[in-house]
Amino acid sequence: MDSESALALLYRRAGFGGTPADLAQARALGYAGTLDKLIRGLQLPDSSADAIAIPTMIQPPFFKPGALNSPSARQNFNRMLAQEQTDLSNWWIGRMVAANNPLKEKLTFFLHCHFPTAISKVLYPVYMYRQNQIFRSMGSGDFTTLTTAVSTDPAMLIWLDAGTDRLPDPNENFARELMERFTMGIGTYSEYDVRAAAFAFTGWHLNTATGQFAIAAKQHSSLPQNFLGHQGVTTGQQVIDIATKSQASAKFVVASVWSRFAYPVTPTDPLVAELAATYSKDRNMANLLRAVFGHPSFLSPESANGLIKQPAEYVIGALRALHVAPNRIPTLKPPIIGFLNSLGQVLFDPPSVGGWPQNEYWLSTSSALARWRFAHWLGLAGDISLVADSAPSSRVDAAAEMLSISSWSSSTSAALKQAVGNPHMLVSLALVSPEFVAN
Secondary structure (H helix, E strand, O other), X not given: OOHHHHHHHHHHHOOOXXXXXXXXXXXXXXXXXXXHHHHHHOOOOOHHHHOOOOOOOOOOOXXXXXOOOOHHHHHHHHHHHHHHHHHHHHHHXXXXXXXXXXXXXXHHHXXXXXXXXXXXXXXXXXXXXHHHHHXXXXXXXXXXXXXXXXXXXXXXXXXXXXXXXXXXXXXXXXXHHHHHHHHOXXXXXXXXXXXXXXXXXXXXXXEOOOXXXXXXXXXXXXXXXXXXXXXXXXXXXXXXXXXXOOHHHHHHHHHHHHHHHOOOOOOXXXXXXXXXXXXXXXXXXXXXXXXXXXXXXXXXXXXXXXXXXXXXXXXXXXXXXXXXXXXXXXXXXXXXXXXXXXXXXXOOOOOOXXXXXXXXXXXXHHHHHHHHHHXXXXXXXOOOHHHHOOOHHHHHHHHHHHOOOOOOOHHHHHHHHOOOOOXXXXXXXXXXXXXXXXX
């Protein structure tokens, strides 16, 4: 892979695509220097993203006893929560569009998929906001610390029914999903381990008055458990420590990160074993990302052709490429969240504890039509001057530069050449091209 293509791929996977200015700076820094800049950005404040105003959200306790007894009161309360959800989604979209440190927002998006919770069950936008901030502030650090923070976060406590994990018959939801979905993967634990972990988590719950994690001592089992071969386990924190520090977890986390940033693999892949050997020394997510983006296989054809953009990645990348100002996001018509909904991805509302699937899941007749509608609208709402101001003979190349496409296929190039007399149509076609839809 030539250096230009490598830098474009890095910006697509470690962000939402590089602008011409991004790639010009990247060429001056080189691949290693650009990667270092992106990784360092994980630890730095982002003045542009941080300038997006945090929406007003009701705080716990959310209502006084008896306040929602009437149908009209409940209707007004639900309408307020719905508006807060819209405002929260627009806030995150604005952050992703504005970000100067795009990897921080891309990692936040990845973790939203890795530790999915849905507002359709959590109900209160402030809890989704708090979890989102955990991903942003702690996502690049120690995975055990991150998992502990997510596990004791109100959104996860509600999502996996922590309040029902109590004596004498604990709910096993969280214990199972912690191992299967978040830390270790299927086949790495027994039903006995699930039961043992569930007892260790008894008493964990959300204090609805304060909105904070708490442990109900009378509902917590102090009976020592045997969990994954470790004797004397009595606390949920011990379970998290053991699970996240296991060899199975090292392979599972590496496979999850590689699959979302490079191309899909399983924990049994030899490449995973190679990276897991290093990751297991510190379980640091920033170091893992550096190893992934710096690995020779990341720049392979398999990686370059290995992913389809998820709708949020597609929409955010297009908005950034066409310089849509972040402060316009809440007022755009039709709303951006409407386009995301038509594409099948509603931020803060993944379909299940498994999060959103990958690749072919996003390719359908209905999604193709939704992408076209979005592309046609954006070609009018965004800045296409780079293409429009170019000579007709140069517009196909200008569209590639605008969207950070290294080269068009012969079929895409032929289609775009038919539209050189109409810059809006050319840009719309470029936005739905396989080269841009692929990640």
